[in-house]
Amino acid sequence: MNSIDRSRRRLAVAAAALAGYVDATGFLSANSYFVSFMSGNTTRLGVDLVANPHTAVVPALLVLGFVVGVFGGALLAAKAGKQRKFAVLCLVAALLAGAAMAGRGAELELAMALLVLAMGALNNTFQRDGEVSVGLTYMTGALVRFAQGLAAKVLGNGGAGWESWLMLWLGLALGAVAGAFALLTWPAYALWLPAVWALVLALLARRIALS
Numbered sequence: 001m002n003s004i005d006r007s008r009r010r011l012a013v014a015a016a017a018l019a020g021y022v023d024a025t026g027f028l029s030a031n032s033y034f035v036s037f038m039s040g041n042t043t044r045l046g047v048d049l050v051a052n053p054h055t056a057v058v059p060a061l062l063v064l065g066f067v068v069g070v071f072g073g074a075l076l077a078a079k080a081g082k083q084r085k086f087a088v089l090c091l092v093a094a095l096l097a098g099a100a101m102a103g104r105g106a107e108l109e110l111a112m113a114l115l116v117l118a119m120g121a122l123n124n125t126f127q128r129d130g131e132v133s134v135g136l137t138y139m140t141g142a143l144v145r146f147a148q149g150l151a152a153k154v155l156g157n158g159g160a161g162w163e164s165w166l167m168l169w170l171g172l173a174l175g176a177v178a179g180a181f182a183l184l185t186w187p188a189y190a191l192w193l194p195a196v197w198a199l200v201l202a203l204l205a206r207r208i209a210l211s
Contacts, residue, residue: 007208008126008208009164009167011085011125011201011204011205011208012125012126012136012168012171013167013168013170013171014171014197014201014204015089015122015125015136015171015201016136016139016168016169016171016172016175017171017172017174017175017178018092018122018136018175018194018197018198018201019036019119019122019136019172019175020171020172020173020174020175020176020177020178020179021175021176021178021179021182021193021194021197022035022036022096022115022118022119022175022179022194023035023036023037023119023176023179024175024176024177024178024179024180024183025115025179025180025182025183025190025191025194026112026115026116028180028183028184029103029108029111029112029183030058030108030112031058033058033059033062033112034062035062035066035112035115035116035118035119036066036116036119036122036138037138038062038063038066038138039138039140041059041062041063041066042059042063044058044059045059045060045063062112062116065113065116065117065120066116066117066119066120067120068117068120069095069116069117069118069119069120069121069122070120070121070123070124071120072091072117072120072121073088073091073092073120073121073122073123073124074124076088076091076121076124077124077127082209083206083209084124084125084127085125085126085202085205085206085208085209086202086203086205086206086209088121088122088124088125089122089125089198089199089201089202089205090198090199090202091118091121092118092121092122092198092202093195093196093198093199093202095114095115095117095118095121096114096115096118096191096194096195096198097192097195098114099111099112099114099115099118099191099195100191100192100195102114103191104188111191115191118198122136123136125205139168139169139172142165142166142168142169143165143169145162145165146162146163146165146166146169148162149161149162149165150162179194
């Protein structure tokens with residue numbers, strides 16, 4: 001976060017909020033499984049293998065789908081070059097729109113598959129040397145960097161930029177609040193908002209790349 005300019009930091013926070021929104025809707029729709037938080041699904045997989053082996057296939061498929069989404073997004077990002085943020089976010093928007101249409105048709109399994117693919121692909125938005133530079137769907141690292149930076153600030157030996165990591169986490173958290181509210185209030189339309197959101201982010205990313 002501290003190595004990118006202010007406009008890209010804002011884009012990262014908005015993308016993290018998108019991830020939080022989508023994960024909350026997936027969590028509420030699919031028996032407390034996640035579409036972006038694979039650490040949680042991995043824990044569910046371990047528990048299910050022992051306690052409920054017949055349900056272990058669900059978190060296993062979600063993890064696999066996420067990996068496929070990251071893989072596909074990475075290939076697209078490599079092909080898109082300087083416009084990778086725009087290309088990746090357009091892919092995310094298309095997958096989320098597909099999930100919204102599947103949800104309207106009561107095809108929950110297809111909707112979840114498209115959501116997890118979208119969240120995997122989203123992590124290719126910020127890259128450096130072919131690797132993720134800012135994680136958008138997982139916040140443990142962001143919280144660690146925030147706390148370490150704050151400690152360094154208190155000790156007087158650095159810590160500049162700690163607030164950027166806090167903002168990234170807040171983006172995800174507030175997005176989750178918005179997603180839960182939207183799904184519980186307007187269930188028929190809740191998945192259309194992140195599709196539009198991702199498209200707006202794609203256009204902003206293109207504008208940033210051209211500036």
